[in-house]
Amino acid sequence: MQTLGQLIKSKREAKGLLLRQVAAFLDIDQAILSKIEKGNRKPNRENIGKLAEILEVDREQLMVQFLSEKIAYEIADEECASQALRVAEKKVRYIKAHTKK
Amino acid sequence: MQTLGQLIKSKREAKGLLLRQVAAFLDIDQAILSKIEKGNRKPNRENIGKLAEILEVDREQLMVQFLSEKIAYEIADEECASQALRVAEKKVRYIKAHTKK
DNA sequence: CTTTGTTTGACATTATTTGTCAAATATAAA
DNA sequence: TTTATATTTGACAAATAATGTCAAACAAAG
Numbered sequence: 425m426q427t428l429g430q431l432i433k434s435k436r437e438a439k440g441l442l443l444r445q446v447a448a449f450l451d452i453d454q455a456i457l458s459k460i461e462k463g464n465r466k467p468n469r470e471n472i473g474k475l476a477e478i479l480e481v482d483r484e485q486l487m488v489q490f491l492s493e494k495i496a497y498e499i500a501d502e503e504c505a506s507q508a509l510r511v512a513e514k515k516v517r518y519i520k521a522h523t524k525k
Numbered sequence: 526m527q528t529l530g531q532l533i534k535s536k537r538e539a540k541g542l543l544l545r546q547v548a549a550f551l552d553i554d555q556a557i558l559s560k561i562e563k564g565n566r567k568p569n570r571e572n573i574g575k576l577a578e579i580l581e582v583d584r585e586q587l588m589v590q591f592l593s594e595k596i597a598y599e600i601a602d603e604e605c606a607s608q609a610l611r612v613a614e615k616k617v618r619y620i621k622a623h624t625k626k
Numbered sequence: 627c628t629t630t631g632t633t634t635g636a637c638a639t640t641a642t643t644t645g646t647c648a649a650a651t652a653t654a655a656a
Numbered sequence: 657t658t659t660a661t662a663t664t665t666g667a668c669a670a671a672t673a674a675t676g677t678c679a680a681a682c683a684a685a686g
Contacts, residue, residue, distance in 0.1 A: 425619045443632065453676065458633055465675080484605045491600050491609035496616035499592050500624075504585045505617045508592035509610050515597035516606045518526045523601075544663065554646065559664055566644080633682070643672070651664065656657105 428489045433461040435479040450474045466494070529590045534562040536580040551575045567595065 436446055443461075447454035450471055459465035467475070472490050476483035499505040537547055544562075548555035551572055560566035568576070573591050577584035600606040 425616065442630090453678085454631090455633075455678080456676070462633075464634090468675095484608075487603060488605050488609045488612055491603065491605070492612035492616055495596055495599070495609065495613040496620060498596070500617050500620040502588060502592065504589050504592070505621075506614060507585075508589045508596065509614050509617070511589055511593035512596040513607060513610050515526065515593055516601050516610070519597060519601040520606075543661090553644095555662090556647080556664080557645070559662095563664075565665090569644095627686105629684100629686080631682105631684080634680085636679095637677085639674105639676070641672105641674070643670105645670070646668085648667095649665085651662100653660100653662070655660080 427463055428467070428486075428493050429461040429463040431481075431486075431489060432475060432479070435481055436461075439479060441478070446475070446478055449478045528564055529568075529587075529594050530562040530564040532582075532587075532590060533576060533580070536582055537562075540580060542579070547576070547579055550579045 436443075443454040443457050447457040450457065451474075452471070456465055460467050460471070467490065469487075469490075472486050473483060475481075476486045495509075499508055502508065537544075544555040544558050548558040551558065552575075553572065557566055561568050561572070568591065570588075570591075573587050574584060576582075577587045596610075600609055603609065
């Protein structure tokens with residue numbers, strides 16, 4: 425199963441970009457980007473948007489990878505993880521329906 | 526839709542317990558428990574276990590409420606929230622299957 | 627070997643979480 | 657109402673976690 429970091433790295437290399445080029449575009453140190461690709465640091469949402477832009481991948485696709493990975497590692501050690509996800513889906517629908525925006 | 530805090534408070538009152546009694550059992554300040562019930566602070570997993578014990582509710586049930594609420598608020602503002610949950614479920618299964626323990 | 631790119635670790639800085647306490651507010655009893 | 661008890665709130669401190677910076681180590685290519 426592909427991790428977010430692996431996805432980022434493969435896309436970056438496919439475009440022939442260097443860490444420092446992408447890192448400069450994201451306005452972060454290249455050490456951090458290296459760690460993100462290695463899975464030792466988590467990107468933030470701003471990073472995801474910028475990465476989608478420079479790597480020319482769909483932002484939603486990248487965001488799904490980002491969020492799902494975060495969630496999965498938060499709960500994978502719990503017996504009731506799957507059940508929690510199902511309830512979470514209900515709550516998300518509830519929150520979205522009741523958020524005045 | 527019932528929040529985790531509301532569930533805790535209703536169970537506590539049903540048992541006729543005071544904040545300070547429950548808080549002492551959890552080994553936290555009663556101010557924190559009050560905030561947890563009001564939704565202004567998040568309990569941790571140890572709190573959940575203790576709460577299940579003293580309130581005599583199923584630990585899994587409480588944990589599901591705790592995890593699902595945490596997840597829901599993390600992602601509810603994203604367009605792709607539901608998709609992320611579905612991918613997260615796959616990842617959880619993958620992680621569980623590949624975790625040597 | 628030299629150059630360029632990547633990875634790693636130590637450390638500082640910043641942000642977030644968590645805890646403590648006392649005052650304010652509410653609730654109930656007399 | 658007054659008194660006693662319970663709850664809630666906010667200011668602040670302490671602890672913890674996230675993030676950034678930098679340089680050295682390492683890897684790959686020429």
